[in-house]
Each structure stands twice: as structure tokens, then as C-alpha cells.
Amino acid sequence: xxxxxxxxxxxxxxxxxxxxxxxxxxxxxxxxxxxxxxxxxxxxxxxxxxxxxxxxxxxxxxxxxxxxxxxxxxxxxxxxxxxxxxxxxxxxxxxxxxxxxxxxxxxxxxxxxxxxxxxxxxxxxxxxxxxxxxxxxxxxxxxxxxxxxxxxxxxxxxxxxxxxxxxxxxxxxxxxxxxxxxxxxxxxxxxxxxxxxxxxxxxxxxxxxxxxxxxxxxxxxxxxxxxxxxxxxxxxxxxxxxxxxxxxxxxxxxxxxxxxxxxxxxxxxxxxxxxxxxxxxxxxxxxxxxxxxxxxxxxxxxxxxxxxxxxxxxxxxxxxxxxxxxxxxxxxxxxxxxxxxxxxxxxxxxxxxxxxxxxxxxxxxxxxxxxxxxxxxxxxxxxxxxxxxxxxxxxxxxxxxxxxxxxxx
Numbered sequence: 001x002x003x004x005x006x007x008x009x010x011x012x013x014x015x016x017x018x019x020x021x022x023x024x025x026x027x028x029x030x031x032x033x034x035x036x037x038x039x040x041x042x043x044x045x046x047x048x049x050x051x052x053x054x055x056x057x058x059x060x061x062x063x064x065x066x067x068x069x070x071x072x073x074x075x076x077x078x079x080x081x082x083x084x085x086x087x088x089x090x091x092x093x094x095x096x097x098x099x100x101x102x103x104x105x106x107x108x109x110x111x112x113x114x115x116x117x118x119x120x121x122x123x124x125x126x127x128x129x130x131x132x133x134x135x136x137x138x139x140x141x142x143x144x145x146x147x148x149x150x151x152x153x154x155x156x157x158x159x160x161x162x163x164x165x166x167x168x169x170x171x172x173x174x175x176x177x178x179x180x181x182x183x184x185x186x187x188x189x190x191x192x193x194x195x196x197x198x199x200x201x202x203x204x205x206x207x208x209x210x211x212x213x214x215x216x217x218x219x220x221x222x223x224x225x226x227x228x229x230x231x232x233x234x235x236x237x238x239x240x241x242x243x244x245x246x247x248x249x250x251x252x253x254x255x256x257x258x259x260x261x262x263x264x265x266x267x268x269x270x271x272x273x274x275x276x277x278x279x280x281x282x283x284x285x286x287x288x289x290x291x292x293x294x295x296x297x298x299x300x301x302x303x304x305x306x307x308x309x310x311x312x313x314x315x316x317x318x319x320x321x322x323x324x325x326x327x328x329x330x331x332x333x334x335x336x337x338x339x340x341x342x343x344x345x346x347x348x349x350x351x352x353x354x355x356x357x358x359x360x361x362x363x364x365x366x367x368x369x370x371x372x373x374x375x376x377x378x379x380x381x382x383x384x385x386x387x388x389x390x391x392x393x394x395x396x397x398x399x400x401x402x403x404x405x406x407x408x409x
Contacts, residue, residue, distance in 0.1 A: 036239060039169035039207070039228035040065050040137050043077070046167060046228050050079055056123070056131040056164075058085045058116075058155055062139035062171075062245045070137050070169075075109055082130055084113045085123060087138060087151040117147075122154035128162045135167045139245045140206050142175035143259050144184065145193040145367050152206060153195065153213055156223035165224045170207035170406070174255050176235035179203035179401065180333045181259075183393035184369030188359070191366045199390075199397055200333060200368065201259045203235060204404070211404035227406065234408040238328070247303045248272075254279035256324040260334040266353040266364030269341055270297050270314050274307025282337060283316025284309055290344050293318040316341065335383050342377050352378075 039045075043065065057063075057071060065073040071084055084106065104113050114127055128134075136155060140148045159166045181200025184190075196202075196218070204212060207227040214222045233239075244250045249258060254272075261279045264271040268286065272278035274297025281295060288294075294315045297307040317337060327334065345351045352374050353363040365371045376386050 036172055036233050036237065037231040038171050039230055040070055040171070042228055042231060046169070047077060047079070049226075050074075050133060050135065050167065052080075053132040054080055054082045054130055056083045056085060056128065056134045057081050058087070058134065058136045058138060058151065060087055060138055060245075062241070062243050063137040064243060067242070071106065071109060071111065075111075081109075081111055083127065084111055085116050085127075085155070086113055087116055087148055116151055116154065121151070123158040125158075125162055128158060128164055131164060133167060134159055134164050135169065136206065136210075137169040137171075138206065139171050139241060139243075140173060140209075141245055141249065141255055141258055142173040142178075142201050142203060143262065144196055144198050144200050144202065144369065145262055146258070147193065148206070149202075149209055150192070150195055152210060153218055156210060156213055156225070157219050160219055160221045160223040165226060166210070168207045168210055168225060168227045170205050170227055170230050172230055172233055172237070172239040173203070173205045173235070174239045174241060174252075175201055175259055176203050176205065176407075177328055178259065178331050178333065179394065179398060180331070180390070182368055182370045182373055182390055183397050185393065186370070188361060189366055189369050189371075191361075193366060194369055197397075199394055200263075202397075202401070203409075204401065205230065205406065208404050208406050211406075212401065215404055216400065229406055235405075236409070248278035250276070250278065251280065253320060253322070253324065256327060257319060257322070257334075260327070260337065261319075263333075263338055263364075263367060264341075265308075266362060266367055268308075268345065268347075268351050268353075269316065270307060270309040272297075273304035274298050274300060274310055276300070276303075277320060278303070280320045280322075281316065281318055282341060283314030284341075284345070285312045285314055286346055287315040287341070287344060288313070289315075291315040291317065332387075335386065339377060339383060348378070 040063070059070055063070040071081060074081055106113055116123070134155065136152065138148050140146060156166060178201045179199055183199050184194060184197050202209065207229065210225050213219060214225065240252050241255055249255050258279050261271045261282065264282060269282050269284050272281040275281065275295055283295060294313050296311065296313050297309050298311060299305045342348065342351055355362045362374065364374055372389065373386065
């Protein structure tokens, strides 16, 4: 109830503020010929609201207005950006996965850039002291193990604790069509790559996920949020990202295959890191003779310095031409590849990564959010039965999720 009141007051404030219009209704006509318009591109809806305020912007290379960086665009429009906060991969998106990112100054504007993937993942009281309004504008891809939603929670928590409002410039989720996979329910599977009790793919935009975080009690107290919605959009609409959301999601094919292929991290299978084709190919040296397609992962600065199976020729699957419309038709994560490669792998005892000594949980289980899938695959449980075991958790989550949607399914 407290969350509902805050959201109502927030939306009321938007509708009554001069120069700021509320986003179109969730039931809008999605056949509008103008096409999808991101929240950031609807500057007429938020520029009057942020002008004259000291702005903290959570952004990376995917934060654009038109084809120009949101930072550069807003500064040119007279907006006072006093700090930029960068997530995993850094503000310019040129740091490898998991790499610690330091603070710096933007060479072009001189604005301080604070890393939220270095000394602290959550903005500190001191970092927020000279900020009137925080603005979140980062492209997400809809997976629990894609860390932008972790950054969102930490930012919301900091804003709530320091009485700062958060303005979210919403963007489409290219994988919003799929809500699938095991729901994480046990705290022992929480990690830097998963802290939310959602399925592997949650089917929400950043704006919707923010409402979910507020409404489901993830924060000690709700964060005051204002959302500039995506126009002319629903969850089933294909959306081609105008810019790579991170170094290893460098093609639309990779973005769409990511929910299915990121499962292979924590196994003996290389998922394309260490190549310029990440998340579109799969392989391992031990599969030689079983597959004709081969490649060799190497260290690539800014993408993957230490890829799995580094400097070894890998044999496996080439999914660069896989018809991703199959994923849309099924509205499922693809489990077939995981089952196939496990069955083909000669040394099954070493297919899944070893448990970490300090947690007793394997890297694979951390990504999945449970140890059940690993055990099912080892036991040879058919895919249909595996999926059936997910259904109770998925159905329960979908009921919760429905409360926070801004766009039709």
C-alpha cells in the first residue's frame, strides 16, 4: 500500500508538472506508424522537469538520445550533469565482464565518472550529496544474470536512504517475450550475477523492474520513482538494439541467444568469449571428433582477457545463423543445446564447474539460481519433465509480475 501511494503521487506530480506529459496508456494502439520511441528520446516529457536541477546520471554506452550519447546530448541542452555513474563494463562499455572499473573523468565533458563496479556498487551518501535528481538510462536485456538490474536495485536503495528521486528513462527489453527458467528461491544462490527471486528471464523493462523492486519489498523503504515510458511498445515487439549493450553482446544474434547461452558459463563449454562471436558459438576441446565446427578462444582486452578454454581449439555448435524467430515462437529459453552438449561430452564428471570452496555452490548453479537443473541433466531427466518442474514457480512469478507491467504482453 505504501508503494502504491508513492507511485500514485509520483505519477500525479508528472501529470501536473509544466512541460512533462505522462506516458501513453499501457493499452495504447501499438500499431502506431511512428514505431517504438524510447523514454530517453521523448525529451519533451522530461527536459522541463530536470532543467535547473543538479543531475546524477546512471549511464553507459547504450545511453543514447537519437544516435548521440545521453551525456553529450543533455549537456548540450543545458542540463547540469554533476556526476555520471557507470555500471559493469564502465561508462564507455569497454571493460571486460567482471572487471573492476575505477573512477575517472570524462575526457569530453570533464564530468566525474563514478564506478558502480569498483570500490562500491551502491552510490554513497557523499556521492549523492550534491545531486538533486538521479536519472537512470541503461539498456537491459532481461536476464537475472545480466547485472544492470543489480545496479538498479543498489541505486534505488541509495536514493531511498538519501531522499533522492529517481527518474527512469525506460527502454524496450529485447527478450521481454520470454519469462522462463527456474525461479531463484534460496539465498545461498545469491551472488553478483543474481540477487533477485525471479526466473532466469523476467520479461520486464527496467521501468517495470523498478516497480517490482519497490512493490516486492526488496528495499527497506520504497524509492520515489518517475518513469518515462517507451511509446508505441508491447512486450512481443521485436526490438533491434541500436548500440551494443556490453562488449560481449556485440550482435543482435548474441542479444537474443544470451538467455540460453549464458547458462554455459560455469561449465566446461566455452560460449564464444575470447572470440569476436560471443554468445553465438559453443565448444570445447573435448568435443573434437563429435563436431566439425571449430574455433580458438584467445585473450581479447576489453572483451574477455581470460576466457574459458583459452588458447585451445574448441569444437561444437555454430549458432550464428540460427533462426532466432524459433525462440520467439516457443517463448522459451533453449535447453536443447545444454542437454545435447552434456550428453556429447566425454568427461561428464567435469562438465559442470566445481563448487566454490567458500560457498559450496557451483558457478553454474549461481547462474541458474538453483542446483536442481544441474542434477536433472546429470540424471538424464527429459526436457519436458525439467520444464514441468519449473511451472509452479513460473506461474507464481507471473502473477506477481503482472502487477508491475507498464506495457501489454
